[in-house]
Amino acid sequence: MSEMNVMLSTLHLVYPPVSSYEADSVKVDPEVEALLRGSDFYVMAMRPEVVFDDQNIQIDGAEWTVPVLGQTHGGKPIADQVTLDIARFASDLLGEEPESITAEAGPKMLRFWAGTMEDFEADQLEGPFEWFTTEKLLHDKGRGVDGITGLDRHRDLATYELLYVGIAKKTDTFDRLFERAHHARQKILSGEWPRRSGARVTDELILFPFRVEPTILRTLELGDEPTDTTGEAWAQYKKQVVADAEKAFVHLLDPQYNVEKFASYPKGADGLYGGDHQRYGYLIAENVTFTTANGTMRGSFDPRLGMFDDSADWIFVSGDEVELVGPSQGDT
Numbered sequence: 567m568s569e570m571n572v573m574l575s576t577l578h579l580v581y582p583p584v585s586s587y588e589a590d591s592v593k594v595d596p597e598v599e600a601l602l603r604g605s606d607f608y609v610m611a612m613r614p615e616v617v618f619d620d621q622n623i624q625i626d627g628a629e630w631t632v633p634v635l636g637q638t639h640g641g642k643p644i645a646d647q648v649t650l651d652i653a654r655f656a657s658d659l660l661g662e663e664p665e666s667i668t669a670e671a672g673p674k675m676l677r678f679w680a681g682t683m684e685d686f687e688a689d690q691l692e693g694p695f696e697w698f699t700t701e702k703l704l705h706d707k708g709r710g711v712d713g714i715t716g717l718d719r720h721r722d723l724a725t726y727e728l729l730y731v732g733i734a735k736k737t738d739t740f741d742r743l744f745e746r747a748h749h750a751r752q753k754i755l756s757g758e759w760p761r762r763s764g765a766r767v768t769d770e771l772i773l774f775p776f777r778v779e780p781t782i783l784r785t786l787e788l789g790d791e792p793t794d795t796t797g798e799a800w801a802q803y804k805k806q807v808v809a810d811a812e813k814a815f816v817h818l819l820d821p822q823y824n825v826e827k828f829a830s831y832p833k834g835a836d837g838l839y840g841g842d843h844q845r846y847g848y849l850i851a852e853n854v855t856f857t858t859a860n861g862t863m864r865g866s867f868d869p870r871l872g873m874f875d876d877s878a879d880w881i882f883v884s885g886d887e888v889e890l891v892g893p894s895q896g897d898t
Contacts, residue, residue: 571782572844573782573843573846574781574783574846574848575779575847575849576779576781576848576851576873576874577607577776577849577850577851578776578777579705579774579776579852580739580776581602583701583704583774584699584701584772585699585770585771585772586751586769586771586773589773593745601775602744602775603739603741604777605734606735606738606739607739607776608732608742608743608774608775608776609728609730609732609774609856610750610772610773611727611728611772612729612754612771613727614639615760615762615766615769616634616635616636616700617634617673618634618671619634619673620632620673627653628653629650629651629652629653630650630652630669631647631648632650633645633646634703634717636722644719644722646716649714650714651712651714652667652669652696654713655696656680656695660695664680664681676697677697678694678695679692680695704724705852707720708724708852708853721853721855724855725854726856727856727857727858728863729750730750730821730822731816731824732748732750732824733808733809733812735805735809739776740775743773743775744773750823750824751771751773754771754823780807806838807838809836809837810836810838813828813831813837814848814881815848815881818863818888819860819890844884845883846883847883848881850865851865852865855894861895862879862894864878864892865878865879866878876893879894880892
């Protein structure tokens with residue numbers, strides 16, 4: 567029997583996607599910082615701005631039906647709506663439904679507090695028990711969060727023009743992308759035009775903080791030890807995987823603002839080429855799609871399964887061969 571040694575790495579968001587404009591406010595939250603420090607692979611992408619039509623929200627008891635407006639990359643309008651069960655959010659997050667709920671709505675943010683408007687105006691309430699930016703709403707819908715229904719055009723709204731893929735070799739995504747003046751982020755902000763008339767680039771540039779999770783499948787003979795995923799050797803291996811993933815994405819999708827294109831991939835000094843794996847690959851375990859002039863990569867997450875499904879595209883590497891396979895590539 568021939569020995570098997572293959573690896574699949576899945577990419578998971580450690581925090582909902584956030585616009586470049588919103589990033590400066592969320593990074594000061596210590597809890598958000600801790601989550602972002604769990605990421606070492608990040609993506610920057612643009613999409614025509616999505617907004618809540620906060621002037622036409624319909625309220626039926628504890629249910630809000632909110633119009634969500636956007637447009638395709640070709641400029642065609644998208645008019646959708648989402649129904650939010652505020653009582654369900656409160657019960658799930660607070661353990662009970664409060665006597666009073668106070669809400670604040672705008673074109674980019676919805677927030678909900680437990681308490682009265684009088685207490686809110688007197689600044690006597692704790693932080694909101696639930697909130698949604700447009701990006702967090704798309705993220706939570708894709709994750710199957712209870713209390714969110716509708717938003718049938720979710721996949722259209724969650725399709726982004728991929729501009730840059732990067733990794734944090736020595737630190738983490740918080741330091742590399744949020745805390746410091748990232749060179750590509752600054753170039754995009756100064757060099758791109760808004761995708762939607764009247765929007766700002768800083769609202770349309772979206773930051774995606776991912777973590778890369780490798781899973782190894784290999785044949786074990788009698789007496790073999792399973793892979794140790796707790797020690798320093800595994801930590802160093804994960805750094806190799808992250809470095810290889812960056813090269814794979816850039817090589818195949820060719821984002822506009824990545825200067826180094828890794829033309830010789832899968833060959834490289836700090837990746838997985840020439841190692842123990844016969845085959846290895848990468849997929850995005852989130853319901854987002856990234857496009858460039860060179861290709862499309864569709865991610866997937868099935869909330870019922872708690873994992874990706876067969877609608878995801880894969881980057882597949884075997885020896886010197888590398889290809890993007892999956893439904894978006896015409897594969898069945």
